[in-house]
Amino acid sequence: MFLLRNRLVPSALLGWPLLGWALLGAPLLGGCASGPSRAEERAAYDEEMAKARQRHEAERALIQKERDRALDEVEARGREIDRLGRDLEASRNTAGAHKESLDAALALLARKNQELQQRKPDDTPRTAAEAVPLLLAKDRQIKALQQELTRLRAGDPKPEAGQRPVDGIVTSANLELDVPVARVDGDPISRREFIEFLYRDLGAPELLDLFVNRYLVVREARRRKIEIAPVDLELWVTKRILLHTRQAGGEEQMEEKLREKGFTRAAWEARLRYQAEPALMLKRMVELNRRTPEGQEAFTKRVRSAYDERFTQRVMARHVVVACREDASPATERAAFKKAKAAKSQLDSGVAFDKVARYYSDDKESRKVGGIIGTFDRHRYEILPRLNSAFFTLPVGQVHGPIRSRVGFHVIQVDKRLPPEKPFDERTRRELIAKLEREDPAREEIDALVRKLRSRAKIETALVFD
Numbered sequence: 001m002f003l004l005r006n007r008l009v010p011s012a013l014l015g016w017p018l019l020g021w022a023l024l025g026a027p028l029l030g031g032c033a034s035g036p037s038r039a040e041e042r043a044a045y046d047e048e049m050a051k052a053r054q055r056h057e058a059e060r061a062l063i064q065k066e067r068d069r070a071l072d073e074v075e076a077r078g079r080e081i082d083r084l085g086r087d088l089e090a091s092r093n094t095a096g097a098h099k100e101s102l103d104a105a106l107a108l109l110a111r112k113n114q115e116l117q118q119r120k121p122d123d124t125p126r127t128a129a130e131a132v133p134l135l136l137a138k139d140r141q142i143k144a145l146q147q148e149l150t151r152l153r154a155g156d157p158k159p160e161a162g163q164r165p166v167d168g169i170v171t172s173a174n175l176e177l178d179v180p181v182a183r184v185d186g187d188p189i190s191r192r193e194f195i196e197f198l199y200r201d202l203g204a205p206e207l208l209d210l211f212v213n214r215y216l217v218v219r220e221a222r223r224r225k226i227e228i229a230p231v232d233l234e235l236w237v238t239k240r241i242l243l244h245t246r247q248a249g250g251e252e253q254m255e256e257k258l259r260e261k262g263f264t265r266a267a268w269e270a271r272l273r274y275q276a277e278p279a280l281m282l283k284r285m286v287e288l289n290r291r292t293p294e295g296q297e298a299f300t301k302r303v304r305s306a307y308d309e310r311f312t313q314r315v316m317a318r319h320v321v322v323a324c325r326e327d328a329s330p331a332t333e334r335a336a337f338k339k340a341k342a343a344k345s346q347l348d349s350g351v352a353f354d355k356v357a358r359y360y361s362d363d364k365e366s367r368k369v370g371g372i373i374g375t376f377d378r379h380r381y382e383i384l385p386r387l388n389s390a391f392f393t394l395p396v397g398q399v400h401g402p403i404r405s406r407v408g409f410h411v412i413q414v415d416k417r418l419p420p421e422k423p424f425d426e427r428t429r430r431e432l433i434a435k436l437e438r439e440d441p442a443r444e445e446i447d448a449l450v451r452k453l454r455s456r457a458k459i460e461t462a463l464v465f466d
């Protein structure tokens with residue numbers, strides 16, 4: 001019996017609902033105890049979202065990396081196309097210059113032959129080939145006069161009458177030393193007086209050494225029976241005329257320069273012709289000397305230097321440029337430097353290079369691609385030496401700057417260093433040799449030849465001023 005509101009109720013009447021409640025409540029209570037809480041569900045959800053974000057960031061970084069690589073490749077291809085275009089244009093210009101030189105030489109030679117044919121048979125040979133002995137004789141006379149002058153100043157006795165001069169020594173009359181070189185109030189100044197002034201006032205051991213070197217080269221060339229054809233002499237002279245005229249800016253500018261120096265056109269060309277044969281003999285002698293160990297060593301160094309200059313190491317880099325000319329005011333330069341320092345600080349703090357470049361850089365082209373300037377060699381920035389040196393000497397992957405150049409302040413980062421685009425193999429070596437053989441000898445090769453010739457000769461100098 002149970003007491004309910006002061007009434008007795010049989011227990012049998014209350015048993016079944018209590019039992020039913022117990023049976024229903026048990027599984028419900030048990031289910032609530034074993035299921036996850038709301039906090040646990042939220043934590044699991046956050047974890048899944050974090051993993052998804054990480055996957056998304058990794059995919060985004062990979063896409064960005066691929067994009068940067070593609071942009072680098074595009075930029076590199078663009079630079080390569082530009083370089084090939086420049087090389088093609090240079091080749092065309094070189095070919096044009098060679099053709100121009102050859103045409104001018106042929107025209108000059110034709111004119112000279114025509115002049116020779118128009119002269120009387122008794123006056124001069126009719127062809128250039130017949131004039132070679134006279135030209136060689138004239139050259140020997142000039143050298144003989146110089147030797148005679150040196151001998152007389154040294155106090156050596158004059159050769160007796162009938163005695164054969166040594167190695168082409170001739171009397172000074174052959175050079176016509178009494179011909180005036182100038183007149184002052186009608187009074188002539190002779191070549192003899194001018195030569196004496198040059199010897200006494202300007203003569204020096206260094207100049208004598210240069211002349212002895214030239215003498216040794218020419219003497220050895222003649223000993224080896226090396227002769228220079230007239231057409232080669234005229235071609236050498238014509239090339240020098242064209243080169244000097246081009247450097248002066250044209251015919252009118254060249255004529256003006258000659259007038260400033262007191263030369264007539266004919267006198268200048270005659271001087272070039274005097275220099276032509278020794279210069280071509282020197283070239284032939286250097287070519288022969290390349291067959292010797294010392295000559296081959298000097299030429300090998302020259303080939304390697306030409307390769308290092310033409311096919312240099314390359315770098316892949318990016319930069320931020322703050323424009324500031326060298327003649328800018330101090331206030332402008334301070335402001336530009338401050339801006340470049342701010343860009344460097346942003347990069348040092350971890351801000352992406354492309355963002356900094358787009359905000360700070362004054363280089364419109366590279367700013368569009370986040371400061372990327374592609375892959376290049378030492379020739380690209382050779383007009384900016386400090387910047388060029390930084391690109392090829394500073395560590396890879398680090399931010400450097402500001403670096404001052406004549407165009408402004410640079411903040412740079414070298415991403416990669418690459419070997420030269422063309423290896424120093426046998427094919428490249430042959431190409432360089434073919435190119436260098438068409439050029440004038442290098443100073444190192446000339447020095448190697450002169451050292452050998454001087455070592456074989458007994459040289460006694462007697463430069464006195466009595």
